[in-house]
Amino acid sequence: xxxxxxxxxxxxxxxxxxxxxxxxxxxxxxxxxxxxxxxxxxxxxxxxxxxxxxxxxxxxxxxxxxxxxxxxxxxxxxxxxxxxxxxxxxxxxxxxxxxxxxxxxxxxxxxxxxxxxxxxxxxxxxxxxxxxxxxxxxxxxxxxxxxxxxxxxxxxxxxxxxxxxxxxxxxxxxxxxxxxxxxxxxxxxxxxxxxxxxxxxxxxxxxxxxxxxxxxxxxxxxxxxxxxxxxxxxxxxxxxxxxxxxxxxxxxxxxxxxxxxxxxxxxxxxxxxxxxxxxxxxxxxxxxxxxxxxxxxxxxxxxxxxxxxxxxxxxxxxxxxxxxxxxxxxxxxxxxxxxxxxxxxxxxxxxxxxxxxxxxxxxxxxxxxxxxxxxxxxxxxxxxxxxxxxxxxxxxxxxxxxxxxxxxxxxxxxxxxxxxxxxxxxxxxxxxxxxxxxxxxxxxxxxxxxxxxxxxxxxxxxxxxxxxxxxxxxxxxxxxxxxxxxxxxxxxxxxxxxxxxxxxxxxxxxxxxxxxxxxxxxxxxxxxxxxxxxxxxxxxxxxxxxxxxxxxxxxxxxxxxxxxxxxxxxxxxxxxxxxxxxxxxxxxxxxxxxxxxxxxxxxxxxxxxxxxxxxxxxxxxxxxxxxxxxxxxxxxxxxxxxxxxxxxxxxxxxxxxxxx
Amino acid sequence: xxxxxxxxxxxxxxxxxxxxxxxxxxxxxxxxxxxxxxxxxxxxxxxxxxxxxxxxxxxxxxxxxxxxxxxxxxxxxxxxxxxxxxxxxxxxxxxxxxxxxxxxxxxxxxxxxxxxxxxxxxxxxxxxxxxxxxxxxxxxxxxxxxxxxxxxxxxxxxxxxxxxxxxxxxxxxxxxxxxxxxxxxxxxxxxxxxxxxxxxxxxxxxxxxxxxxxxxxxxxxxxxxxxxxxxxxxxxxxxxxxxxxxxxxxxxxxxxxxxxxxxxxxxxxx
Numbered sequence: 001x002x003x004x005x006x007x008x009x010x011x012x013x014x015x016x017x018x019x020x021x022x023x024x025x026x027x028x029x030x031x032x033x034x035x036x037x038x039x040x041x042x043x044x045x046x047x048x049x050x051x052x053x054x055x056x057x058x059x060x061x062x063x064x065x066x067x068x069x070x071x072x073x074x075x076x077x078x079x080x081x082x083x084x085x086x087x088x089x090x091x092x093x094x095x096x097x098x099x100x101x102x103x104x105x106x107x108x109x110x111x112x113x114x115x116x117x118x119x120x121x122x123x124x125x126x127x128x129x130x131x132x133x134x135x136x137x138x139x140x141x142x143x144x145x146x147x148x149x150x151x152x153x154x155x156x157x158x159x160x161x162x163x164x165x166x167x168x169x170x171x172x173x174x175x176x177x178x179x180x181x182x183x184x185x186x187x188x189x190x191x192x193x194x195x196x197x198x199x200x201x202x203x204x205x206x207x208x209x210x211x212x213x214x215x216x217x218x219x220x221x222x223x224x225x226x227x228x229x230x231x232x233x234x235x236x237x238x239x240x241x242x243x244x245x246x247x248x249x250x251x252x253x254x255x256x257x258x259x260x261x262x263x264x265x266x267x268x269x270x271x272x273x274x275x276x277x278x279x280x281x282x283x284x285x286x287x288x289x290x291x292x293x294x295x296x297x298x299x300x301x302x303x304x305x306x307x308x309x310x311x312x313x314x315x316x317x318x319x320x321x322x323x324x325x326x327x328x329x330x331x332x333x334x335x336x337x338x339x340x341x342x343x344x345x346x347x348x349x350x351x352x353x354x355x356x357x358x359x360x361x362x363x364x365x366x367x368x369x370x371x372x373x374x375x376x377x378x379x380x381x382x383x384x385x386x387x388x389x390x391x392x393x394x395x396x397x398x399x400x401x402x403x404x405x406x407x408x409x410x411x412x413x414x415x416x417x418x419x420x421x422x423x424x425x426x427x428x429x430x431x432x433x434x435x436x437x438x439x440x441x442x443x444x445x446x447x448x449x450x451x452x453x454x455x456x457x458x459x460x461x462x463x464x465x466x467x468x469x470x471x472x473x474x475x476x477x478x479x480x481x482x483x484x485x486x487x488x489x490x491x492x493x494x495x496x497x498x499x500x501x502x503x504x505x506x507x508x509x510x511x512x513x514x515x516x517x518x519x520x521x522x523x524x525x526x527x528x529x530x531x532x533x534x535x536x537x538x539x540x541x542x543x544x545x546x547x548x549x550x551x552x553x554x555x556x557x558x559x560x561x562x563x564x565x566x567x568x569x570x571x572x573x574x575x576x577x578x579x580x581x582x583x584x585x586x587x588x589x590x591x592x593x594x595x596x597x598x599x600x601x602x603x604x605x606x607x608x609x610x611x612x613x614x615x616x617x618x619x620x621x622x623x624x625x626x627x628x629x630x631x632x633x634x635x636x637x638x639x640x641x642x643x644x645x646x647x648x649x650x651x652x653x654x655x656x657x658x659x660x
Numbered sequence: 661x662x663x664x665x666x667x668x669x670x671x672x673x674x675x676x677x678x679x680x681x682x683x684x685x686x687x688x689x690x691x692x693x694x695x696x697x698x699x700x701x702x703x704x705x706x707x708x709x710x711x712x713x714x715x716x717x718x719x720x721x722x723x724x725x726x727x728x729x730x731x732x733x734x735x736x737x738x739x740x741x742x743x744x745x746x747x748x749x750x751x752x753x754x755x756x757x758x759x760x761x762x763x764x765x766x767x768x769x770x771x772x773x774x775x776x777x778x779x780x781x782x783x784x785x786x787x788x789x790x791x792x793x794x795x796x797x798x799x800x801x802x803x804x805x806x807x808x809x810x811x812x813x814x815x816x817x818x819x820x821x822x823x824x825x826x827x828x829x830x831x832x833x834x835x836x837x838x839x840x841x842x843x844x845x846x847x848x849x850x851x852x853x854x855x856x857x858x859x860x861x862x863x864x865x866x867x868x869x870x871x872x873x874x875x876x877x878x879x880x881x882x883x884x885x886x887x888x889x890x891x892x893x894x895x896x897x898x899x900x901x902x903x904x905x906x907x908x909x910x911x912x913x914x915x916x917x918x919x920x921x922x923x924x925x926x927x928x929x930x
Contacts, residue, residue, distance in 0.1 A: 254859050372855040379849055390672070390693060398674045404908075433908060474855045 004204075008091045008211060015215040022222040023230070026275065029313035033268030038238040045237045052236045058354035062585055064282060066131065067354075069124050073154075076121035083114040083161075084214055091211060100175055111176035115165070119182045122158040125151050139281030146224045153217045160213060162186040163206035171199050228278040232355040235276035238269055239356035244347070245557040246508040247364050250473045259368025259471060263308045263326050264316050266362065273357040274306035283349035283359065286581075288588040288610075289342040293603025296342035298349040298359045305362065307333035327366055340366045341378055344606065345469045345593030346552040351584050360593075367471025377470070384597045385472060392462040392479075393427040394597060402430040403457045409443035414454030416491025421446075421453040421520075424506065426499040427462050428627030434634065435627040441656035442498050442522050448659050449534040451525075453496065461486065465501035465553075468509060470594035476509075484513045498522040498652065500553035500626045501592070507558070521554060523625045523651050527563040530570045536660040537571055543654055544620025548576040549610070549633070550586035551626035564625055564651050571658045577617045587613060591628030611636025615646065622648045661775040663714045664765055665705040665738065666795070667698040669722050669729040670785040694729050697780025700843050703850040704810065705778045706737050712815065714775055715739045717768055721749055721760050727866045735853035735861035742768075746870040751883030754786070758794025759880055764869060765799060776820065777840045781806055789842070796840035804835060805842045 039045075052058040056074055059067035089097040099107055129151055136142030166186030168174040177184055191202060221227055250258055260266050283298035284290045290297045305326070311333050312322045324333050327340065340363055349359045370376045387396035402425070405411070414422045423446065428435040446453050464479035483506075487495070495517050497503040507519040529535050546568055554560045561583045568576040581587040590606030600606065611633055614622050622633050630648055637643040649657075671690045705716045718733040720726050721744040730741035744760055752760070765777060777799075782789035789805070796803035808825040811832065818837040823830050825844050853861070871881070878884055904921060905914030922928045 252855065252859065254856070254863075256856075258855050371852075375852040375854045377852075382849060382852055385852060390691070391674075396674070398672075400677075433911065436909075474858065 002094075005091070005094060011211070011215065012088065012092060015219060019219050019222070022219065025314075026222050026227070026310075028317070029309050030268050030271045030275070032264040032309070032313055032316055033266050033271040034264075036267035036269045038269055041241055044241050045239075048239055048241075049233055049237050052354075052356075053233045058232075058236065061354070062282070062352045064352075066137075069127055069131075072120055073124040073128075076117040076124065079113055079117040080121065082110070083117075087210065087214070091207075104175075108176050108179040112179040112181075114161075115180040115182050118158045118161045122155060125155045125158070137281070137285070139285035141279060141281070144225075144279070146226070149220065150217075150224065150226050153213055153220065156213045157210060157217065160206045160210035163191075164203060164210055166191050167199050167203035167206060170194065171196070171203065225277070225279045228276050228355060231272065231276040232278065235272060235355045235357070238272065240358060243557065243559070244350055244358050244361060245504055245553075246512065247361055247468055247473070249512050250368070250477070252474060252477060258372035258473065259370070260362070260365040261326060261369040261373060262316075262322055263305060263312055265369075266305070266365065270305070270358070270362055270365075271309055273362075274302050274309060276355045277302045277306070277357060278355065279303070280354060282352040282354065283357075286348035286352050286585060286587075288344055288346060288348070288590060288606045289339075289603075291587075292606050292609055294342040295336050295338040295602065297339075301335055301339060301359065301363070302357055304333050304335050327369065335366060337370065337376075338602070340370065341598065342602075343593050344552070344588045344590055344595045346588035347556040348552070348585065348588065351556050364469060364471055367469075368473050369471075371471040372474055378598050380598055381470065381594075384594075385467070385475065388462055388464070388467055388479075389475060393431055394462070394466065395427075395431060397431050399458045401458075402460055405430065405436045405439050406455065406457065409440045410447065411443055411457075412454050413457055414490060414492065419452050419454035421451060421494045421496050422487070422490070422492045423453045423455050423496045423498075424463075424502060425455055425460060426497065426502040426627070428631075429498055430460065432627060432631075434630060435650075438498060438627065438630070438650040438652055441650065442496075442652040444656040444659065445522075445526060445529075445535065445652055446496070448656075449529040451529070456486075456490065459486070463502040463505040465505040465509070466594040466597060468505070469592070470597075480505075480510055480513045484510055484515045487515070487517060492517060494518040494520065496520055496522055496525055498625075498627075498650075500551040500557070501628070504553045504557050521558075521560060521625070523554065523560060523564040523567060526651065526655055527567050530567060535655065537658045538660045539573070539658075543572055543623075543649070543657075545618065546572055546574075546576045546621045546623050546654070547579060547614050547617045547619035548582075548623045549579070549589070549614065549629055550583055551624060551629050552586065552588050552592050554625055555583060555586055564623070567651055567655060568623060571654055576623065577619060579613045579617055581613060589624075589626075589629040589632035591626075591632050596628050596631075605636075605639070607632035607636045608639050611640055611642075615640060615642060619646060621654070622646060623651055623654060624648060625651045661712075661714050662768055662772045663705040663708050663716050663775050664768060664777040665698070665702040665716060665718045665733070666761060666777065666779045666791070667702060667718055667720045667729060667733060668695040668780075668783050668791075669693070669720065669726045670695045670783055673784050692725065692729070694732065695780055695783045695785075697782055697784065697843075697845060699780075699850040700845050700847050701778040701780045701841075702733055702736065702738065703848045704841070704843055705776075706851065707848065708775070708810075708813070709737065709739075712813070715772065717742060719744065719761065719764055719768075721745070721752070721757055721764075723750075730866045731861045731864075732853070734864050734866070735858045736851055737857065741864075741866040743866050743868050744870075744874070745868060746874075748871050748878055748882045751886065752881060753886035753888045754788050754790035754794055755887045756881050756883075756885035758791045758798060759885060760874065760876065761791065762795045762798035763874055763876060765795065767869075767874070774838045775815075776838055777801065779840065779842045781842045781844050792840055792842040799838075799840070801838050801840045802835040803840045803842070804833060806844050807841050808844050808847045810841075810847075 056071035059070040086099050099110055132142045162183050165174060165180055165183035169177040169184050169187030170191045221229055277299060279299055281299055287298050308324055308326050311324045315323060327335055328337050343363045345360050347360055384394055387394055391399055425439050429439040461483050464476045468476040495506060497506060497519060503519060503521045548565055548568060550561060565576055587610050588606060589610050624630050624633060630650060633648040637646055669692045672693045676690055702718060708714050709716045716738045717740045718730060718738040719742040720730055724745050726743055730743055734741050742764060744764055749760055777795060779792035793803055804822050806824050807822045809823040811823055812821040819834055820837055820839055821834040823832050904917040907914040
């Protein structure tokens with residue numbers, strides 16, 4: 001055995017041992033998290049891994065065209081994984097392991113693939129560097145040292161690859177020289193004409209550079225954001241197979257802890273998420289809070305959870321007290337209360353995250369700690385919580401007032417066996433003067449189509465969506481139990497909901513409470529009524545140019561994108577105009593997640609931002625399907641002095657106005 | 661030392677309607693709430709507990725279902741809750757009510773020294789603002805009404821300095837303890853119960869003091885001990901003024917009419 005081999009064996013063993021040690025110390029912290037079964041439906045999970053990371057659907061999505069660079073790098077990396085494995089094994093046992101021992105055809109093919117993959121990887125690294133230096137997008141930390149270290153290591157690896165093979169080709173010892181165009185170029189043009197001794201030395205030096213950089217790269221991974229190379233594929237495997245549109249229930253019993261105050265109160269998957277973040281910044285690029293200058297930046301939040309786990313985790317294993325608070329310590333590794341309250345739970349971050357990090361449940365978990373364990377929340381919420389608890393609506397209006405619209409719309413009480421649908425009007429629909437017009441319009445449409453429907457009137461209760469998203473799970477639990485019981489007692493089977501928040505709560509949240517009603521949003525129902533030919537239009541609905549706004553809880557939360565658009569097209573004979581951010585990437589109005597009831601005192605107003613986006617399309621009508629969006633746009637138009645030229649209409653109002 | 665907070669359970673007045681025929685209040689099916697003026701009184705007592713470690717006792721006179729209101733106070737951090745409930749206490753006016761409450765407080769004072777008694781400025785159903793004053797008089801405490809700030813509490817020399825919110829001005833006064841303090845809503849923002857405290861309060865006991873414990877002569881309490889009686893409750897008929905527009909359904913129009921009317925009467929000018 002040569003001295004070179006012996007030295008390499010020692011370095012290799014030390015490197016692998018250190019890498020193993022690093023991984024063990026990082027991953028054992030994940031085990032501190034609470035249990036969460038992410039093993040159901042293995043077939044789907046395997047498909048997720050094939051479809052998202054391996055087919056790179058994760059990076060080439062949502063219009064992020066530069067993702068193609070990552071896809072190229074990923075696949076070059078996958079191919080070179082074979083080359084590098086061979087490289088290491090060959091280094092350990094040069095006489096026994098070598099690809100050159102393969103049949104010539106196979107060897108030549110592989111040599112060609114590796115050579116081409118290496119130059120492609122090098123070019124991809126160059127374009128990544130140019131992007132970071134010359135035209136960096138706003139949502140990444142372009143000058144991140146971490147990124148340049150990794151890009152530098154990869155580039156060095158590729159250059160060493162060409163140097164090493166080039167020298168071998170120049171020496172005439174490479175059998176596949178004719179199949180390695182880039183290495184051959186290096187060998188003949190750059191290294192050509194060197195003495196035998198110099199070539200021998202060059203081959204050796206490049207070999208060692210390649211070996212050391214490769215092992216350094218491996219050992220650097222667990223300590224950098226490039227840990228995602230190790231974690232993102234498993235994270236895609238363990239992803240939530242269903243849309244993350246609800247929150248886990250809590251058990252209320254004495255001695256229990258509610259929400260997350262310490263990082264080890266998260267689930268293991270939450271902690272694993274924090275290791276998977278690549279800091280690609282797509283969440284920031286879509287977060288309404290981050291884009292309007294708030295404290296919340298989803299990627300920072302995830303980063304802080306990771307840092308907190310790294311700081312506290314080793315101590316937690318030995319039952320020590322935390323050295324850094326998860327919430328409110330104003331340091332790296334701690335999430336500010338401000339950031340926690342900034343979230344509109346719009347889900348844009350989760351929608352665009354290439355590695356399926358679930359941001360919103362973590363935020364709600366921390367809100368739960370603040371509300372349930374500490375009763376610490378923005379002061380505006382006190383009245384809100386008390387109004388909901390006392391009178392089951394956000395404004396504290398007397399429950400009898402829920403019936404105020406009924407006479408005008410000819411609404412009748414729901415009767416089991418007689419009425420087909422319960423029309424769950426919702427707090428806004430029943431009590432907010434503007435939204436009441438929407439309710440009346442919905443009623444008119446239902447009547448025109450001959451739908452059999454009834455209401456609960458003053459017995460109807462608030463669904464509790466905002467309460468749950470604001471972290472008051474205790475109150476939500478009481479409300480959900482009451483509502484499910486009431487709906488079951490009334491013999492309700494099918495429910496029409498005109499508020500996406502009520503829709504999502506009845507449909508997805510209440511499932512945890514044994515509800516199995518058929519829930520239908522008015523946009524879905526109206527669309528199917530049109531398709532069945534049950535609604536006739538006069539063809540002269542005067543709405544001008546209609547731009548459609550996707551409500552987060554209808555779109556991202558429940559994938560209802562096309563139905564309202566089809567309805568608009570059917571009524572106006574024209575496809576609705578689209579804002580730049582639409583469908584999956586729609587921008588929140590600012591009212592979700594309980595933000596409707598909170599002041600927005602920092603940064604720009606989210607509703608103004610969204611209104612500006614809508615006004616860019618020069619609409620005559622902004623169409624929404626949500627009472628919160630309605631309020632936000634109407635306020636936004638007032639802010640922009642456009643309330644006289646542009647109007648906001650609910651889908652039902654457009655349909656009702658165009659009925660024959 | 662003990663700080664007492666007096667609370668009253670009242671019908672949710674936003675949900676009370678008058679019978680159009682008889683003109684009386686329909687109380688049936690109307691939910692009860694804590695008198696909104698009393699929540700800051702309890703909060704102020706709890707703040708003193710946080711700062712000085714006083715024992716907070718919350719007391720209320722009312723029917724047995726008042727227990728719910730008192731449990732809410734326990735969930736907020738009150739140490740003890742006393743419910744003064746007995747048929748013979750029923751029908752009491754402010755005179756008879758303050759008699760019972762004052763007796764209960766002096767009974768508490770046998771357990772430990774009383775630092776202060778907090779009441780809301782008035783109740784939203786009776787609106788008399790007399791009970792706090794009545795308690796102070798019977799106990800011989802100084803009464804500090806309409807307090808919007810407690811500026812100093814000097815325990816060694818047993819003095820309290822408060823700011824009273826009067827019309828168009830503030831008044832800062834100092835008095836020896838114990839004092840009876842009625843508070844305005846601006847004094848603080850009441851706290852919200854944590855879940856562990858809510859669950860704990862569900863199991864904790866509200867002490868029931870009926871008249872076999874209080875041993876008060878019946879001629880001083882209840883209907884018999886009351887100097888006044890409610891003869892009739894009715895909504896007064898509007899004799900002047902007019903309702904402009906339909907504010908509920910057409911707020912823009914109503915606002916325009918209001919502005920026009922105010923301009924005409926020179927209340928505002930452009």
